[in-house]
Amino acid sequence: MFFILVSLEQALSQTEKEIKKRHEEYLNPGFARMLSLLSFDKKFDRAHGTYIWDKKGNKYLDFLGGYGSLNLGHNPQNVINAIKKVEQVPNILQASLNPFSGVLGENLAKITPGDLKHTFLCNSGAEAVEGALKLARKSTGKNKIVYCEGSFHGKTYGSLSVSGREKYKKGFGSLLPGCIEIPYGNLEELKKALEEDSEDIAAFILEPIKGEGGIITPPEGYLREVRQLCDKFEVLMICDEIQTGLARTGEMFACDHEKVTPDILCMAKSLGGGVMPIGAFITTEKLWKKAYGKFEEALLHTSTFGGNTRASVAAIATLEEIYQKDLCSKAKEKGEYMSNKMLELKDKHPLIKEVRGKGLMVGIEFKTIESKVLNKLSGGAAGKLSEEYTGALIAEMLQNEFRVITAYTLNNPNVIRFEPPLTVSTEDIDVVADALDVILKKNSSFVNLAANSSKKFIGNIIKKSR
Incomplete structure (x- = not known):
């Protein structure tokens, strides 16, 4: 059977009407209609820095920034140039140690707080959270996870289980068992939850600033108190810095404002400079060894595209830009x-x-x-x-x-x-x-x-x- 496929040249020259029709017919019709209702279905032809231009040449200011993915702005040239330098290098080759992912791992260990050292590279924030939850359970031998009301950590089954809005959970059946919801910023409720079941609570996951919950900042000193409570009850502290990380809040990571080192730190979004998808979680040597330190455990958690050459190089260049431009x-x-x-x-x-x-x-x-x-x-x-x-x-x-x-x-x-x-x-x-x-x-x-x-x-x- 012979199919006439749509070419790249045809894709580049689509009208707004054609784009909308294809989304409604082949992707997500409801989402396409929602954007249409808001008149958010314009075709944009060019982007640079804080600006994007529509097909008529009108300039727009982008103050959404890909939900925190565009810390360097649209199409940062230094990141694009870095990827061009490795266009002849194997991008995915599992029968080899990728030299660029190793460099990225070292750089992340240097810029993250405290003794965080071992990184797992993946493709998105939700994947980073999934990996963090698995590491917490595996390294502690415990099952339960405490999370915050109104939080958002992703929409895969594990990350959704620790996200705090019922709307996104309804209709998907059983999620991850043993997830306990508490109010955000409330130390008494956290203490109560940990006191009741610390023997089976592996971790407390939180956003240093609640993003999708409405840009909610916790009380001053909250993260420090959380760190102390987690230490007292031998529960891991997971910081989801997917939206707050990489200079967004005025520090490299939001937990740096209170000089707090979590046991596991998740990042993604702007790590790839808005050019390549990449996510990561980083943890201590002690926890990594407990979870994946044995030879037979090395392949228990992997990702085919995680840490590929182009994504790793984009992240290396992104970190350089963040520091060079202060x-x-x-x-x-x-x-x-x-x-x-x-x-x-x-x-x-x-x-x-x-x-x-x-x-x-x-x-x-x-x-x-x-x-x-x-x-x-x-x-x-x-x-x-x-x-x-x-x-x-x-x-x-x-x-x-x-x-x-x-x-x-x-x-x-x-x-x-x-x-x-x-x-x-x-x-x-x-x-x-x-x-x-x-x-x-x-x-x-x-x-x-x-x-x-x-x-x-x-x-x-x-x-x-x-």
């Missing part, structure tokens, strides 16, 4: 500037409930404000909209009226996140703050927001909410 300091400085601009807006606009974050990981939460009349006319859907979609409506206006790209957080849709490349300028931050100021002046309540937003989007959401 992006930790830049993230701290620009992050303070952006937070102050957003706090100024909070003082002016009642729709803003709170501004949170650290470094260039900033979230704005909006209040729940709806009209009784609108709520009655919509059969209660307006209340649901204001509770769950305010962030989406504002993100839609930012992109379609002001060409600023951002999005709401998965576990708290009333929060929009700003995670621009760490190379962002103060002038670009000003543009975003001014755009948000204009939107909020026109939309002092959810009623105004609903009236001024995309009628197609509002109409469809109300229809589904009834």
